[in-house]
Amino acid sequence: MRNRKYKTVEFPRSRIATFDIGAIGKEKHYVTALLELDVTEARRKIRAARRTSGQKLSFNGWLLKAIAETIGKYPEVAAYRCGRRKLIVFDDVDISIIVEKEINGTKVPLPLVIGKANEKSAAAISAEIEKARTKELSKERMVLEQGASLPKRLYYFLPGAMRRLAWRIMLRRPRFVFGKMGNVVVSSVGMMGRVNGWFVQTSVHPLSFGIGAITRKPVAAGDEIWIGEVLHMTVLLDHNAIDGAPMARFIKALTENIENGIGL
Numbered sequence: 624m625r626n627r628k629y630k631t632v633e634f635p636r637s638r639i640a641t642f643d644i645g646a647i648g649k650e651k652h653y654v655t656a657l658l659e660l661d662v663t664e665a666r667r668k669i670r671a672a673r674r675t676s677g678q679k680l681s682f683n684g685w686l687l688k689a690i691a692e693t694i695g696k697y698p699e700v701a702a703y704r705c706g707r708r709k710l711i712v713f714d715d716v717d718i719s720i721i722v723e724k725e726i727n728g729t730k731v732p733l734p735l736v737i738g739k740a741n742e743k744s745a746a747a748i749s750a751e752i753e754k755a756r757t758k759e760l761s762k763e764r765m766v767l768e769q770g771a772s773l774p775k776r777l778y779y780f781l782p783g784a785m786r787r788l789a790w791r792i793m794l795r796r797p798r799f800v801f802g803k804m805g806n807v808v809v810s811s812v813g814m815m816g817r818v819n820g821w822f823v824q825t826s827v828h829p830l831s832f833g834i835g836a837i838t839r840k841p842v843a844a845g846d847e848i849w850i851g852e853v854l855h856m857t858v859l860l861d862h863n864a865i866d867g868a869p870m871a872r873f874i875k876a877l878t879e880n881i882e883n884g885i886g887l
Contacts, residue, residue: 635731636779643783647790648825653859654867656874657821660881661842663851665689668887683834684749687809689885690832690877691716691740694807697873701806701830702864703797710864711797716741717805719828722755736805745886794827809834821857829864833857854881 665685672680694701694716702710718740721732735755737748778786793800808828819840824833835855842851858877860870 637732639779639786643786643790644827645825646783646787647794647827651827651859652862653826653831654862654870655823656858656860656870658854658856658858658874658878660854660856660878661851662837662854662881663842665881665884665887666837666852668884672887678746679749679753680746681749681752683811684752685745685887686834686881687718687720687737687740687748688743688745689880690807690809691718691743692885693873693877693880694830695741696876697869699865699869700860700873701828703800703806703829704861704863705795705797711801713801713806715739716807717801719805719808720752721810722752724756724758734804736803738805740807790827804828806830808832819855821855823857824859826859829861831859833859 662682666682669680669682669685672678698712698714698716699710701716702712705711715738718737720735720737722735723730723732733755735752737743737751740748743751778789781789806828807830808826809832810824811834812822812824818836819838821835822833824831833856835857837852837854839850840853841848842853858874860873
């Protein structure tokens with residue numbers, strides 16, 4: 624056999640948690656919605672708002688606000704199951720996202736929870752994301768995780784079965800979990816590659832959004848057809864917490880709010 628050249632690359636320790644979330648996520652009973660949303664009008668309004676107000680309003684910041692405001696009207700879609708016959712429905716919409724930061728030339732994903740997103744403005748959410756992205760963080764702190772508590776540091780040294788057991792136990796305590804990672808997660812991986820399609824994520828949250836790329840494609844309404852800016856979005860809804868009819872009403876309201884540029 625010919626010798627093959629290769630290199631061994633060490634992945635970040637945080638990747639271990641990703642393995643566990645993927646394994647636990649397979650146990651959830653999600654209903655998956657694949658959406659195409661015409662965001663032409665929303666993006667036009669955002670550009671106009673930037674010109675008139677001078678605010679640093681981002682599309683992602685506004686999208687999180689639109690999602691949070693819709694959930695505020697249908698809070699049961701982000702409810703945690705508690706025991707066999709109970710749900711815990713939170714008044715607040717706390718959204719977990721990943722902010723990518725560059726540390727010494729290396730791009731590192733960092734978790735950020737935007738608390739009470741349903742009560743914040745799109746501009747405030749945009750500013751919070753930008754602040755987290757630009758906040759200085761040394762590479763040493765990331766590698767050594769000096770800011771992490773002892774249980775968090777020990778977690779990475781546990782066998783896989785014990786780590787996943789810890790996740791299962793934690794997810795049975797909705798109030799604790801909500802305080803740590805919110806009740807909604809939004810992943811924007813698809814916007815990085817500009818792929819004309821969807822990606823289906825895994826999650827442990829009761830409600831999960833996968834944000835894909837925005838592409839230009841034909842859009843039809845009645846007898847009219849035009850070229851619009853279309854956002855691909857994947858929504859995972861926990862069928863253990865909510866039935867199909869409320870899911871459909873939520874998706875309908877979400878689609879209308881996003882396509883109409885709610886709050887702009």
